[in-house]
Amino acid sequence: MTSAAVSELSVEGKVRLAPPSRVFDRAFKWLTLGMALSVAVLMILVGIGLYHGSRLALDKFGLHFLATSTWDPVREEFGALPFIFGTVASSLIALIIAVPLGVGTAVYLTELAPPRLRQPIVTVVEMLAAVPSVIFGLWGIFVMIPWLRAHLFPWLQKCLGFLPLFQGPIYGVSMLAAGIVIAIMILPIITSVSREILRSVPDLQREAAYGLGATHWEVTRIAVLSYAKRGLFGAVILGLGRALGETMAVTMVIGNRPEIAASLFAPGYSLASVIANEFAEATTDLYLSALFEIGLVLFAVTIVTNILAQLLIVTMAGPKTSRAVQ
């Protein structure tokens, strides 16, 4: 044995081990705690950053900001109402389309699909979630919009033109187009969260209903869907939260006109879109501050929506299912 080897042995041939360092143990624990707390730090950073940047606009316009419709950078009159309208309207349209589709797909996947079909469909839906917003926007501009302008919109106007929703000139870029593209983008998260919620419904519920002679659909309706109501509602709100924040695809198909209109075919503007389009070019401090304030509104709205959604989901099926689709 070499002398180095010998030195590692103490008298009775017992190997000398490095004394454990309690300092290291404690240091590591604090290090990881600090990193974990970064989550809280980030939250505060965002809040403070947005607030600080909005001060000018907040001081100048106050709460009136939320109720004013003018957006005039030249005259420096700013109001967020058109954007709030645009964001809310396009999100609602998206929900109307995506929720039935998403929950329906989730029902199919958990209750009806043959096991071999399940994984491929789940994979496809997850892949859909991986497609970036800008690519949906690209496809939206060059494929979806022309098709809408040439086919779907005129058809809708023909059938339902008596409603103010479907009147007015058709450009293609519109609130409805934005709603459709957002729907495609929030479909995966609604589907996957709904699926987890439905999966967490205990089989006992289903068995009891089958035992009473219920049909497949009745079992689903009575034993599963109504049991999962709260969680499904949470999935919807989660989808809403996502919809509110969608930026690129919306910017590319909504028309970017800061006006409030009754028609779905009319162009609009959303909170995220105006920031995307105008932030880098804001010429005056007040202009920039107004955009900051729009960011603050957007942040506040999405936070509230997400908190609500998480609470609904967590109380139903546990925190694991609240993970957004990665």
Next chain:
Amino acid sequence: MDTSKAYHTWRKLKSLAMSGASFGCALLAIAPLGFVLFYLIKAGAGSLDWRFFTHLPTPVGEVGGGMANAIVGTLVLLGLASLIGVPVGVLGGIYLAEYGAERVNWWIRFGADILNGVPSIVWGIVAYTLVVIPMKGFSAYAGGVALGFMMIPLITRTTEEVLLLVPNGYREAALALGIPRWKMIIRIVAKTALKGIITGVLLAQARIAGETAPLLFTAFGNRFWTHNLKDPIAALPLQIFTYAISPYDDWHRQAWAGALVLILMILFVNIGVRALTRGKLSGVGR
């Protein structure tokens, strides 16, 4: 209750119809991906030549050129973002899984989930405040910070989940050998879960790679090579956006090509990662 045969048949028909409807929903749900991929390939594949990957953009309006700087720029931004996102996220995830009291952990998890739902453009605004304003200009650093902040809650959660999958028996066995706790966590637990941790990081990177909004006023984009990280830098999704909304047909063509490259990169990582880790996330391969 009406127990006649007719009613029973009606119930059965209704059930069948609803089953069909939900199947239809599933079909409609998987259709968009097919559509998008189809058009991407149709409109973009033709433009993917050697030039595209190696040339810089040509002056406005001119035909030709490529997106080399955008592709490289995306990789650079990913690297910068990972410098922030990976250490903070992984260590944070370690804390949540290995230490921590129930209450504190619940709040941190909740916060991370909320942050994961914040619109990405907001991160751009934060990075603008923290980096662009002090540096008086757009830069790769700013873009990296915006994307890095986005990565933190993502990676924290995925790391935590993967670590929790490691069976407790290994922790006990290691501690029973008189191994200090921090060493046990790093050299035994994290090592066992390494594949899963890396998976989480890769998936986060794939997600970040496609983000445009946070870069609009941080990295800002660049028509040339960026030689200094303090300067604005091009990125693939940014370039796609700029070209798509431009009035030039040739730029539209290149936007499709760029989009195809981007989606291939992202899908490649996603599918690859999922295939590699099918059922073996925690490295316990018995």
Next chain:
Amino acid sequence: MTVNLTINQKTQATAKAAGPDDHPAVPVTEGFVANGVTVPKIAFEVDRLNGWFGQHQALFDLNLKIPATSVSAIIGPSGCGKSTFLRCLNRMHELVRGARLEGQILLFGENIYAPQIDPTLVRRRVGMVFQKSNPFPTMTIAENVTVGLRLNGVRNHAVLYERMEKALRMAALWDEVKDHLHRPGTSLSGGQQQRLCIARALAVQPEVLLMDEPASALDPLATMKIEELIQELKKEYTIVIVTHNMQQAARCSDHTAFLYMGRLIEFDKTETIFTNPGNKQTEDYVTGRFG
């Protein structure tokens, strides 16, 4: 009979005569002679030990002296606190959230629960083998055995190799794996994995080896091998084994403790416990009147 005190034992020999009736009988085995009286060398002296999981008390006022270089078995029905007690001996009980402990345990005379004591050091002296064998999945056989040394600062390859071979021999595994040391630890059979875990524990050169139902997941042949191994190991180590299998306790151990509902009912030579127990409850248990 005289036994050499090696420098491993950090205590000085105390000429403490065995008190006849202060605890349930302290069996006299090998010991050293002082003042003409043969005294047992005590590995663990458990003194008024009480243990809780949160509000629920699991161990009530345990007092016993576990002799060194012998096998002591802990038996009792499910839920009686056997494993909990075992984990108190190497300070693993406190790792459970909300777990609490009162009293003291002397390991060769040193209170392992003294406030300045680092639990990590205790665990190096008191090794543990678990019910479900758990070789680390990312390591080879060799790496598994030496992990306790490597992660505690030992780098010299010669030393590591020598320790590994010794440990594997002591665990009766060397011949079976010596040509496959680079294979993953998980590639072995169940019984072999458990012996690997024993080797892993022995490599750190503990003074005591705790075993929590080590053979309960193994087939009879593997179980027999483990039991033979225990008989060999007791020549050098103190072994405390928890088992729900009474026959195993009868076969393997020199002394047996019977626990019931968190209390120590009786602790005596195994032979006595199984043939002529002093306590009626013990008798009922070992004769199978309740389980």
